[in-house]
Amino acid sequence: MTIIAGVLPPSRETWEWACYLFGYFPLITAIQWTIDWYPQGKTSTNSRFNISGKWGWCTMESAGFIALLYIMFTLPSELGLSSLPWGNWTMAGCFVIHYIYRAVLSPLVLNPSMAPMHPLIWLMAFSFQLFNGISIGGWLAGYGPTTDSDWAGRYVYMEVGLVLWAWGLLGNAFHDDDLREIRRAADRKQRAEAEKTGKPLEGVEKVYMIPKNGLFGYVLYAHYLCEWAEWAGFWMVGGWACHPAKTFLVNEIATMLPRALQGKRWYEKKFGKEKLGNRKAVVPGLI
Template sequence: MALIPGILPPSRETWEWTCLLFSWFPVITAFQWVLDWYPQGKTSTEWRFNIPGKWGWFTMESVGFITLLYIMFTLPHELGLATLPWGNWTMAGCFVIHYIYRAVLSPLFLNPSMAPMNPFIWLMAFAFQLFNAISLGGWLAGYGPTSDADWAGRYLWMEVGLVIWAWGLLGNMFHDDDLREIRRAADRKQRAEAEKTGKGLEGVEKVYMVPKNGLFGWVLYAHYFCEWVEWAGFWMVGGLACTPARTFLVNEIATMLPRALQGKRWYEKKFGKEKLGGRKAVIPGLV
């Protein structure tokens, strides 16, 4: 049953327009190259209309995998397709696994705390997820491969892509947890002192240190780099013909690279260049 006829699930015309518009997303992120204003995370600012970090992240990120799954289960019926190839479901599974971790488990269960975010950031991320889900979902649910024969001859590349995707996801999880441990350690320290002194807890929402483990020894945003590796593997699974996967990777880099460079300037200002020890922002040895 169509939730919004012609849009969810998307007609071919809606899907093509969505793919075209989403390919221009890097233009929207251009402001990040000239402004350090990014009211989320470590660079968040106080405002009465801010959205709580955990629930803001959960709601803006979850729309992606929910929309993609909805399209996967409804569009084939509208197009008269009895089944979808296993390759389509494999890519959809990779996408859903990533966002179950990033959109649900991380903010609601794993992260000790998250700084509040500006509604503008929430709106931009929500739009990103929606456009991306329609773009990828349309390709996977009927406007891309429609039979196993469409995947024939690509099995080796798919296997290599899946291995790269998996290592990228594991690297992302490892470095995310290293950042969480900074706040978990601060929380343990505060609780130990509170038991001794009887004072209340200060909270760990604004506790930051220079991470050091894993790729953090070379870059400050190792979790970003691992996520790019992950989605590069995802694109490899889909192949060069999977334009939505390529657009997703390009758009992630377009918005996360300037964010990492902004973050590096923030680290330099807070801790000093000497403390960073020559670390790059996000790509070891390069940027």
């Protein structure tokens, strides 16, 4: 079913324009290098315009994999393709698995709480995901490889890429859960005190501590580093010619790196540099 003729699913011209424009997304995120205002997560602010952190995260992050799946199931028939190669579906599966975890399970099931976010953050992230879903989805649904022979000769690189993607996903989930445990522990403590004293629960939306397990012993944003490894593996699966996967990785780094550096300054201000030790923001020993 066509939602918007020539746009969803995208015509080749629309897809090429989406890929082209998405390549300039770092210019938008460059403002993060100049200001520390980022009204979401630990740096969220009180605003009457704020929206639920859980539902805001779910809806903005889901746009990409929903768009990708829609395009994968509609565009091939418009292009006269009876089926897509297994490599295309493998990459689509990697993308969807990540975002089922990241966009649905994490905010709605696993996270004890999430700070509210400003609508501007939601809008930027939604736009990021929509452009990303269209660019990667279009490549996988007919504007990239269309036969199994297009993947021939690349199996070793694909296997290595899939291993890197899987370890990145596992590392991402492990470090995410370490952050969750900080709030779960705080919630358990609050509930125990409430049972003894009758005091109402304060909530754990703004409870933060310095994480220490795994790569957190070296960097404050280990989950970012693992996610970059994940999408580097994804690009390796698609190959150098998979420009949408490359753009996705570059845009992720351009968006998340200044955010990590902002976060490091926040940790230093809240806990003091001496408590952080030699931890870097996101790359051990470097950044």
